[in-house]
Amino acid sequence: MPREGNARKGALLATVLFALAAATAAVADDTPGVTATEIKIGNTDAYSGPASAYSVIAKLESAFFKMVNDQGGVAGREINFISLDDGYSPPKTLEQVRRLIEQDRVALLFNTSGTACNSAIEKYVNQKQVPHLFLGTGADKFGDYQHYPWTMGFQPSYRTEAQIYAKYILKVKPNAKIAILYQNDDFGKDYPTGMKDVLGDNFDKMVVTASYETTDPTIDSQITSLQAAGADVLLVAASPKFAAQAIRKAHDLDWKPLFFMTYTSTSIASVINPAGAQNAIGIISAGFVKDPADPNSRNDTGMNEWRDFMAKYMPGADTTDGNYLFAYAVSKAMLQVLKQCEGNFTRENIMKQAANLHDLELPTLLPGVRVNTSPTNYHPIRQLQLGKFDGTHWVPLGDLVTGAGN
Amino acid sequence: MKAMLNETPLVEAVANRLSPPIWRWLGIAAILATACILPFAISGYHVSQFSQVLIYAIAMLGLNILTGFNGQISLGHGAFYAIGAYTTAILLDKTGIPYWATVPIAGAICLGAGFLFGLPALRLEGLYLALATVAFAVATPQILKFKGFDSWTGGVQGIQVDSPAAPFGLPLNTDRWIYYFCLIWAVALVIIARNLLSGRTGRAMIAIRDHPLAAATMGVDTALYKSLTFGISAMYTGIAGALGAVLSAYVSPDSFPVLLSIKFLVGSVVGGIASISGAFIGALFIEFTPNFADQISKAAPDAIFGIFVIALMYLMPTGAIGIFNFIGVRLRRWAVAKRQY
Numbered sequence: 203m204p205r206e207g208n209a210r211k212g213a214l215l216a217t218v219l220f221a222l223a224a225a226t227a228a229v230a231d232d233t234p235g236v237t238a239t240e241i242k243i244g245n246t247d248a249y250s251g252p253a254s255a256y257s258v259i260a261k262l263e264s265a266f267f268k269m270v271n272d273q274g275g276v277a278g279r280e281i282n283f284i285s286l287d288d289g290y291s292p293p294k295t296l297e298q299v300r301r302l303i304e305q306d307r308v309a310l311l312f313n314t315s316g317t318a319c320n321s322a323i324e325k326y327v328n329q330k331q332v333p334h335l336f337l338g339t340g341a342d343k344f345g346d347y348q349h350y351p352w353t354m355g356f357q358p359s360y361r362t363e364a365q366i367y368a369k370y371i372l373k374v375k376p377n378a379k380i381a382i383l384y385q386n387d388d389f390g391k392d393y394p395t396g397m398k399d400v401l402g403d404n405f406d407k408m409v410v411t412a413s414y415e416t417t418d419p420t421i422d423s424q425i426t427s428l429q430a431a432g433a434d435v436l437l438v439a440a441s442p443k444f445a446a447q448a449i450r451k452a453h454d455l456d457w458k459p460l461f462f463m464t465y466t467s468t469s470i471a472s473v474i475n476p477a478g479a480q481n482a483i484g485i486i487s488a489g490f491v492k493d494p495a496d497p498n499s500r501n502d503t504g505m506n507e508w509r510d511f512m513a514k515y516m517p518g519a520d521t522t523d524g525n526y527l528f529a530y531a532v533s534k535a536m537l538q539v540l541k542q543c544e545g546n547f548t549r550e551n552i553m554k555q556a557a558n559l560h561d562l563e564l565p566t567l568l569p570g571v572r573v574n575t576s577p578t579n580y581h582p583i584r585q586l587q588l589g590k591f592d593g594t595h596w597v598p599l600g601d602l603v604t605g606a607g608n
Numbered sequence: 609m610k611a612m613l614n615e616t617p618l619v620e621a622v623a624n625r626l627s628p629p630i631w632r633w634l635g636i637a638a639i640l641a642t643a644c645i646l647p648f649a650i651s652g653y654h655v656s657q658f659s660q661v662l663i664y665a666i667a668m669l670g671l672n673i674l675t676g677f678n679g680q681i682s683l684g685h686g687a688f689y690a691i692g693a694y695t696t697a698i699l700l701d702k703t704g705i706p707y708w709a710t711v712p713i714a715g716a717i718c719l720g721a722g723f724l725f726g727l728p729a730l731r732l733e734g735l736y737l738a739l740a741t742v743a744f745a746v747a748t749p750q751i752l753k754f755k756g757f758d759s760w761t762g763g764v765q766g767i768q769v770d771s772p773a774a775p776f777g778l779p780l781n782t783d784r785w786i787y788y789f790c791l792i793w794a795v796a797l798v799i800i801a802r803n804l805l806s807g808r809t810g811r812a813m814i815a816i817r818d819h820p821l822a823a824a825t826m827g828v829d830t831a832l833y834k835s836l837t838f839g840i841s842a843m844y845t846g847i848a849g850a851l852g853a854v855l856s857a858y859v860s861p862d863s864f865p866v867l868l869s870i871k872f873l874v875g876s877v878v879g880g881i882a883s884i885s886g887a888f889i890g891a892l893f894i895e896f897t898p899n900f901a902d903q904i905s906k907a908a909p910d911a912i913f914g915i916f917v918i919a920l921m922y923l924m925p926t927g928a929i930g931i932f933n934f935i936g937v938r939l940r941r942w943a944v945a946k947r948q949y
Contacts, residue, residue, distance in 0.1 A: 249902060250909040251867065261906070287902035287909050292766070292863045293856045294898075297657060304653040318766060318862035325768055325857065343765070386753060388764040415750055 235309030236547040241540070242282045243267070244302030247315045247338070251289035256315050258519070259338060260285045262529035263313060265515040270537060277545040284308060290315075292322035299323045303332055310335060310552055312536050313356070313529075317341040317388045320353075328352045333552045335539070336532050336582070340466075341388055342395075345580035347557075354556055354580045356532055360389060360439070360464070362605030363488055364396025366586050367462050369603070370486075371435055372400070375460060379408060381433030383424055383448060385440050386413040393439040393464070414444065425451040429459075437462040442472040449477035449485070463487040465586070468596065470495055471522060483593045488586040488603075490571045491527045496595055504565030527566040534564050535573055535582065570602045643791055647784040655783040656855065657895060662790040663851045664891035666797055668876045669884060670844025675873070676882035677805055678837040679817030681734065684741030686869035687748040688718050688842040690859075692849025694752065697767040697859040698760055707772045707854055711793065714850035715843045722842020726835035745869040749861040766860025769853065790851050797844060801884055804840070813837055845872075878920055880927025889928040893920075 235242035247260035267283040275281060284306050288295040295314070302308045311327060314320055315338035324344075327334045334353040337344050342359035344350075371378050382397065384390035390413065398405045410431040412424035421444050428436065429452075436459040438448045445467035452461065461484060467473045468487045492499055499505040508530050512521055519526065540547075542555040559582065562573035573582045585604050589596035647655045671685050695714035699705045705713070725744065732740050752761050761767070774785035804810055812833050815823035824830050853859050871894050879890025901912035924931045 249906050250898070250913070251865075254910075257906070285906070287898070287906070289867075289898065289909075290862065291865070291868075292858060292860055293660075293852065296856050296858070297653075297660065300653040300656060304651060316862075318764070318860040321766060321768070321860060322856060322858040322863075386750075386755075391764065417746070417750070 233309065233548050234303075234307040236279070239279055240282050241276065241279050241547055242284060242306060242308040243536075244299070244306065244308035244311045245283065245285040245313060246288040246295050246298050246302075246311075246319065247285060248290035249287035251291065253290040253316065256290075256338070256525070258523060258525050259313065259315065259529040259532075262516060262519075262526050263533050266511070266530065266533040266537075269511060269515050276537070276540045277543070277547075279547075281540075283312075288316075288319055290319065292316075292318045295319035296322045296326065299327065303327075303330055308332075309547060309549065312336060313338045313532055315339070320344060324350055324353055331549060333549055333556060335552075335556050336535060338532075340392075342392055347578060347580040352553060354575070354582070356535070356582050357528070358490060358583050358586055358605060359581065360392035361396035361399070362581075362584060363465060363586060364393040364437070364439075365400050365605045366488055366588070366603045367437060367486075368397045368400035370588060371460070371462075375435060378435040378460070379410070379431070379433045380435040380437065381428035381431065381459070382409060382411045382437045383421060383428060383440060384411065384413050385444070386415055389441075389466070390439045393437060397437070414440070416441065416444075418444075420451075421447050422451050425457075426455065429455055429457045433459060435460045435462070437464075438467070439464045440467060442467045442469060445473045446477040449473070449482050453478070453481035461485045465489050468589075469524065470595065474591065479591075479593055482591050485591045486588060486599065487591075487596065488588050489596070490567055490583055490586055491524055491531065492566050492568055493596060494522055494524065494527065504567075507565045531564040531566045534566075535559070535562065538562055568602075640795070644788075647787050652781065652783040655787050659783070659787045659790045659855050660852075661888070661891045661895045662787070662794045663848045663855060664872075664875060664894055665888045666790075666794055666851070667845045667848035668872055668879065668887040668890050669797060669801055670841040670848070671872050671876045672881055672883065672887050673801060673805070673813075673844065674837055674841035675876065676880075676886075677810065677817060678813045678834065678841075680729070680834065680838065681738040681873075682741040682841070683738050683869050683873060684744035685841075685845045685872045686864050686866065687741075687744045688722060688845040689849035689852065689868065689872075690748050690752065690864035691721055692718050692846030693853035693859045693863070694761060694767075694849075695846070696850040696853040697769050700769040700853075701762075701767050702760070707769075708789070711847055711850045711854075715847040718846025718849075719839045719843035721846075723835050723839030725842070726838025729838060730831055730834055742866065742869070745866045749864055752861040752864075762860075764861060766858060766863070769857050769859075771857045772854060786855055789854070793847060793851060797847065798884055801844075805884070809833075874917060878917065878924075878927055880929025883927070883929040886927050886929040893928075 245260055245263065247257050248254050249257045264283055264285055267281040270276065271280045284302060286298040286302065288298050299311065302311065310333035313336050314323065314334070317339040320337050320339055328350050331352055336354060336356040340357050340360045342361040344353055344355040371380060380397070382394055384393050394411055397409060401408055410428060410433055412428055414421045414424055421440070425448055436452065438445055440448060445463060452459070463485050465488050468489065474482045492502070492505060508527065511530065512519060512526065538559065539552065539556045542558065543551050557575045557577045557580070559573050559575045564573065568587050571583065571585050575582050585602045587602050588599040590599045646658060667685065667689055671682060674680050674682055692714040695717050696707070696710040699710040699713065700707060729737055729740060753764050771782045772785065773782060774780040778785065780788065812823065812828045815826065815828055816830050816833055820830055875890030875894040876887065878893045879888070880886030897913055897916050898909065901909040901916070904912050
């Protein structure tokens with residue numbers, strides 16, 4: 203009986219196979235996700251899981267496109283923004299992105315979140331030739347226009363940031379002994395790499411490094427050993443909790459190096475105050491997004507535009523969260539790309555326009571920071587403003603600095 | 609009271625004679641036929657979801673063998689899944705070994721790893737074993753990021769591999785081929801698990817779960833059996849990991865968080881932990897419920913998922929398979945009762 207069953211099943215299978223081969227040939231569509239009345243945009247973010255704090259970005263983006271629709275949409279079309287949860291798990295991101303592209307048939311992907319998550323979909327998205335724009339990660343590798351012509355980053359990479367610090371150090375302290383404390387992951391590891399880009403062969407001579415895991419209870423011993431190595435410059439590439447510990451420990455050791463802090467850990471609420479504002483005076487960092495706590499921002503046109511939006515479309519949201527400023531800026535850039543398409547929403551044209559942004563200023567980015575892209579530049583923001591902490595807020599230090607990008 | 613307790617086995621015995629194996633075989637054939645036709649009834653993205661279901665089912669089958677049949681709790685099976693996935697990814701990345709040959713290699717490596725992990729775990733019982741395994745799951749992503757292994761593991765960036773095409777010129781696209789590839793493995797591993805569990809070895813495993821001392825007295829080498837069970841269980845989960853790497857075409861430390869291990873255990877318990885078919889129901893649950901939760905609420909999908917789990921545990925304390933068995937027993941009893949009159 204089993205043998206006969208198998209034969210029959212085989213025959214059935216073969217029939218279905220042939221029917222299918224015939225059917226697949228007939229499917230073709232010019233611009234998926236775009237109709238006379240609608241443009242579909244896909245997004246993934248971590249609504250659940252350990253990184254769910256980032257989900258505020260996608261929530262703002264949903265609200266932003268609602269505002270765009272209330273104002274009449276783009277080229278007569280409403281934006282249908284479909285944002286799905288990936289729980290910050292790369293295999294889940296791939297599954298959700300496949301759903302977005304194959305089932306929901308979105309025209310493009312926008313600001314998909316997470317370094318590993320974007321790594322998981324990069325290849326697939328480029329095979330499918332779907333625009334994969336303005337990713338939610340500072341990893342340097344996104345922006346490789348030669349190998350991944352459909353994938354474009356957005357914010358300055360951590361590596362660019364480290365390059366800017368290195369240039370500044372060489373200017374003010376050419377004979378410095380530099381200590382780097384970095385988190386042992388994709389974010390932290392970009393900092394030694396960026397330093398090396400600038401210091402070259404002198405890296406081994408000038409730099410000592412120490413790393414930590416996010417599961418470590420403290421970084422006290424690392425700070426102690428970096429001080430003992432005789433460093434007079436300290437660069438801390440740590441997430442907020444450890445950044446605060448580093449500031450405090452350096453103070454406790456009475457160590458007063460030229461202190462640099464990664465731009466991800468400059469929040470006054472979550473880093474500076476826990477470490478003690480007095481202990482943080484003189485720390486240098488870099489930024490490209492405006493500071494909602496800055497008293498000067500009260501009369502800022504761009505910030506007021508953002509505040510009006512927040513009041514109307516995201517009532518009750520925590521307006522001290524810098525992620526909302528970032529999300530507003532990136533959404534504005536997306537809107538600009540869609541406007542530049544002038545009604546021609548083929549995937550080719552969307553990509554062409556994304557690579558055709560010139561000196562675009564965004565309301566929540568620091569004055570002078572301009573978005574520039576070209577077919578050979580997939581790193582839209584390359585500028586950073588150095589700033590020094592004066593005991594209450596960050597004061598600009600010199601002019602905007604442009605990193606190398608790659 | 610005593611009569612009632614005795615009643616069940618008697619009714620079962622009669623009922624078993626009433627349900628001839630032909631029905632059972634027809635049921636299995638129907639399920640298999642559905643599984644074979646499925647990829648042609650749904651779109652490519654859904655096919656990949658069902659491939660993931662099969663992969664989770666294999667992983668949980670491994671966990672069921674260990675926890676359900678042998679009574680050892682593991683909160684660390686995500687680690688074996690990761691080892692399997694990385695074995696396949698590294699072999700595909702560094703050597704010319706074809707993808708299908710990497711799967712048994714991943715299984716063999718996990719068999720060894722599981723057996724070795726089982727040896728010290730022998731001294732740990734119940735909760736203490738659970739803690740040791742959770743430590744293993746916590747450590748794995750960090751070990752994968754370790755600088756010394758960077759050249760192999762790709763560090764935090766992970767490894768990208770190519771998706772396989774269907775062999776022998778079969779008219780199947782990649783999605784469907786991967787699905788059938790997973791299905792072949794799932795069927796083979798179910799048959800192996802069934803043979804293993806219904807024979808001498810299975811009886812020894814269950815005896816150790818139910819009464820370790822009595823089992824030892826009966827001449828069961830508990831130490832050997834427990835380590836072996838750990839190894840076999842890890843092998844199943846490792847094979848699932850290898851298939852997962854083929855399906856995603858990408859591995860990274862972030863793909864295997866502690867949460868993955870917990871997800872396996874949740875799926876196993878929801879499906880029915882001491883059963884083979886329960887693994888498949890559990891796999892459907894952990895694959896699709898998060899998507900439903902996401903649709904219901906963007907604010908707290910984790911909480912919605914939690915509510916689903918709690919509700920199911922209240923409604924079906926012995927898992928989904930428990931409900932099916934319960935209904936089955938009732939039906940047969942009803943059939944027996946009808947016959948008597």
